[in-house]
Amino acid sequence: MISFSSFYKQIADSSLQHWLETLPAILGQWQREHKHGTLPKWEKVLNKLHYPTPDTIDLKNSVSVGSGQQLAKGEREKLENLLRIFQPWRKGPFSVHGIDIDTEWRSDWKWERILPHLSSLNNRTVLDVGCGSGYHMWRMLGEGAKHVVGIDPSTLFLCQFEAIKRLAGDHHPVHLLPLGIEELPPLDAFDTVFSMGVLYHRRSPIDHLLQLRDQLRTGGELVLETLVIDGDENTVLVPEDRYGKMNNVWFLPSAAALELWLKKADFIDIKCVDIDVTSLAEQRSTDWMPNESLVDYLDPTNVDLTIEGYPAPKRATFIATKNQPNKDLT
Numbered sequence: 001m002i003s004f005s006s007f008y009k010q011i012a013d014s015s016l017q018h019w020l021e022t023l024p025a026i027l028g029q030w031q032r033e034h035k036h037g038t039l040p041k042w043e044k045v046l047n048k049l050h051y052p053t054p055d056t057i058d059l060k061n062s063v064s065v066g067s068g069q070q071l072a073k074g075e076r077e078k079l080e081n082l083l084r085i086f087q088p089w090r091k092g093p094f095s096v097h098g099i100d101i102d103t104e105w106r107s108d109w110k111w112e113r114i115l116p117h118l119s120s121l122n123n124r125t126v127l128d129v130g131c132g133s134g135y136h137m138w139r140m141l142g143e144g145a146k147h148v149v150g151i152d153p154s155t156l157f158l159c160q161f162e163a164i165k166r167l168a169g170d171h172h173p174v175h176l177l178p179l180g181i182e183e184l185p186p187l188d189a190f191d192t193v194f195s196m197g198v199l200y201h202r203r204s205p206i207d208h209l210l211q212l213r214d215q216l217r218t219g220g221e222l223v224l225e226t227l228v229i230d231g232d233e234n235t236v237l238v239p240e241d242r243y244g245k246m247n248n249v250w251f252l253p254s255a256a257a258l259e260l261w262l263k264k265a266d267f268i269d270i271k272c273v274d275i276d277v278t279s280l281a282e283q284r285s286t287d288w289m290p291n292e293s294l295v296d297y298l299d300p301t302n303v304d305l306t307i308e309g310y311p312a313p314k315r316a317t318f319i320a321t322k323n324q325p326n327k328d329l330t
């Protein structure tokens, strides 16, 4: 079973200590619920990942673990076959002992767009909500974060993250917990909270902003990235059914509307630092994610529209500061 004991140890003497009052029971229940099904099979694969401590690790410019010199060709092929069991790989890319995991998303491009706008992550305790396979968490560590905690309800993403962590070394202060944001108590503790690509999946977007605010210490920084449309502060798209073939998309505000929502959720120093139309080069099918991708979600006769006729994906990144201790805004 994937164990969370190293996480409990790490937070025992930290500002996250009070989470220990509720977290072990929630994760204990998760472990009981996942005793059968795909997880035990994936755990068997994870248990095979005993490889030498990597001779090099780069987390600053990429996520690269091992130079490729330590494994003979046959060993490298065996490792690649094990990693392919965790397909589809969506968020990355990763380079592991000379194996290039070419993921659906160039998550590194998003990181490069937002990094220049962040307060230094050096020595910070960071939460990444909806962290996927954890690609950005490794990059946060590369920027000197003291501890990076990611939450994501997807079991496959947890296993992909665990695979990279076992190969990189278990000592790295980065942990992924299989939780949704709604399962977190108001921790009031993180220096920086990221929510990238999550808000549009939430049925109640302002509650999402409040849940993010509740995880930050006063003065802490929120980094919010989500799909937006053009328009003024009262423009919001609610797709009637699917958006880009996704059936779990609820609210796409304009950047102006999102700024208003952030104000309403009591954030200050709100800045929109980036707006970017997702290119067909940034999200595409690859050898490691052979299923449909962005090109299949767009109108074949007009790439400015989704297949349903809505504006094609455009993403905004906002940075904002938690103004004051948690208070009930109801």
Ligand SMILES: Nc1ncnc2c1ncn2[C@@H]1O[C@H](C[S@+](CC[C@H]([NH3+])C(=O)[O-])CC(=O)[O-])[C@@H](O)[C@H]1O
Binding pocket: 091, 105, 107, 110, 129, 130, 131, 132, 133, 151, 152, 153, 154, 157, 179, 180, 181, 182, 195, 196, 197, 198, 201
């Ligand atoms: N309630 C929830 N709580 C937490 N996570 C959730 C929840 N619901 C869904 N997720 C997770 O949120 C992630 C959204 S992807 C962004 C990944 C990364 N951040 C990226 O910016 O590339 C979307 C995108 O591709 O933009 C998925 O991993 C879900 O499992």
